[in-house]
């Protein structure tokens with residue numbers, strides 16, 4: 152049987168790669184490789200040899216130029232040394248092959264700034280939204296409630312009932328669309344996958360602190376129309392077991408953390424396409 156292989160890209164300031172690779176393995180991938188961006192740029196590793204790409208969180212290039220902006224340009228314009236192609240050619244092949252990509256926090260910022268999300272009409276590499284400074288003006292490091300949109304096409308959130316509880320750690324998490332037309336289209340196509348809410352997961356909220364950054368339409372996660380490309384500000388890889396929960400010694404909790412389902416769904420999707 153073919154091994155399902157996940158790749159987590161690191162380097163230039165990411166800091167969640169070990170947790171992310173662990174989540175991929177727990178979720179069911181046979182292998183999860185932590186690859187430095189330099190290994191892709193040198194041609195030593197190729198995206199073509201993997202089935203799932205996780206763009207993980209951190210402080211790429213120290214957030215200079217705005218979070219993930221420099222890495223977005225690196226992905227778009229850097230050439231792979233020994234293959235006489237650009238890294239973006241590999242990335243576009245990956246997407247055209249129908250392979251899923253999950254961007255978390257800095258990785259979500261990267262996907263949006265490269266134009267991989269929301270990528271209307273498969274129009275990749277055109278930036279139509281951004282993630283900018285939190286309205287509160289401060290870095291936020293705590294847990295949030297995320298209301299699920301069951302009508303979204305995201306393959307990652309299948310099976311989530313009302314919502315999930317996850318940690319955030321970001322300074323630039325406010326989702327802003329370039330125009331009201333873009334936002335209308337995101338809403339019309341159910342591309343807003345998760346929104347900040349109260350603990351009952353009833354209504355999305357713009358109120359601080361439940362909405363930690365002032366994100367338009369309370370958006371915490373979006374996907375593309377295929378559901379295979381998704382990004383979110385909260386960290387699913389940081390809640391895979393009940394002992395990751397801030398109150399695990401005081402509350403009765405299920406063994407599995409709320410974030411693991413995203414990785415399990417990715418692994419199951421990949422497996423279903425390989426057999």
Ligand SMILES: NC(=O)CC[C@H](N)C(=O)O
Nearest residue numbers: 208209256257321322323
């Ligand atoms: N944890 C993260 O990935 C943070 C992303 C980015 N550095 C920010 O502060 O917004």
